[in-house]
Amino acid sequence: xxxxxxxxxxxxxxxxxxxxxxxxxxxxxxxxxxxxxxxxxxxxxxxxxxxxxxxxxxxxxxxxxxxxxxxxxxxxxxxxxxxxxxxxxxxxxxxxxxxxxxxxxxxxxxxxxxxxxxxxxxxxxxxxxxxxxxxxxxxxxxxxxxxxxxxxxxxxxxxxxxxxxxxxxxxxxxxxxxxxxxxxxxxxxxxxxxxxxxxxxxxxxxxxxxxxxxxxxxxxxxxxxxxxxxxxxxxxxxxxxxxxxxxxxxxx
Numbered sequence: 124x125x126x127x128x129x130x131x132x133x134x135x136x137x138x139x140x141x142x143x144x145x146x147x148x149x150x151x152x153x154x155x156x157x158x159x160x161x162x163x164x165x166x167x168x169x170x171x172x173x174x175x176x177x178x179x180x181x182x183x184x185x186x187x188x189x190x191x192x193x194x195x196x197x198x199x200x201x202x203x204x205x206x207x208x209x210x211x212x213x214x215x216x217x218x219x220x221x222x223x224x225x226x227x228x229x230x231x232x233x234x235x236x237x238x239x240x241x242x243x244x245x246x247x248x249x250x251x252x253x254x255x256x257x258x259x260x261x262x263x264x265x266x267x268x269x270x271x272x273x274x275x276x277x278x279x280x281x282x283x284x285x286x287x288x289x290x291x292x293x294x295x296x297x298x299x300x301x302x303x304x305x306x307x308x309x310x311x312x313x314x315x316x317x318x319x320x321x322x323x324x325x326x327x328x329x330x331x332x333x334x335x336x337x338x339x340x341x342x343x344x345x346x347x348x349x350x351x352x353x354x355x356x357x358x359x360x361x362x363x364x365x366x367x368x369x370x371x372x373x374x375x
Contacts, residue, residue: 147230148208152299156289157213162229165204173238176200180234184269185356187240190370191265196241203235212285219288226279228286233271240265242360242370250343250361265360265370272355329371338364347371 148159170176173184179202191198210228212219219226242263250263275282286303289295327334327347334349344361347368358371 152296156217157211159210162207165206168202170200176202176236180236185374187370187374189373191240192243199239201237205234206232226285229276231274235270237268244362244366246361268357270355272353336364
């Protein structure tokens, strides 16, 4: 794939991030529309290798075969436990009709595995020159996240109706609106962001399925996310999009 074949970026930044989705219930913006709480206490474990990560997460870990240097730096694996977060709508605060009283929205996330590798590619000049992003000399991180596709459960009204009602609320904070959209549509934004990402269209093909690619507004890096067999996988690195795609297409 050549640079000329890359899709065009869409104007505007996507504020919601993977961390914000996992911590949806703690978003202060929700208090203006109801009550939010986390159900249970998900674990956060650092494990020695992919085999240990698979045992802890309960699913097979996909590994990259190209674009990483396994001999230079030992890959790191972190496992985040399953998470359930519940939002209970306050119909009065949200200005919703009586039929919405008592409605709840549950966001169910499975275990998530985040792995970090050393890339065999050279980092972008924008990343290398950045005083904050490039904190470890000569280390070019490749971050791969994988998790089951999130699910939504609701009581009272359908989840789609509850989400649509909140999105119609006047002066809804952009960060909350973006998080609501990703709940209903995992393709709305990548689960990992390097900095300020811009989505690209049309979607690309990774591992034989449609994928969403995004590039940092300052040219520091790229991210690719796709869904296959009930799993979401994302690859992010301070590399040009075409090199991130090489890594992504090697993940098996």
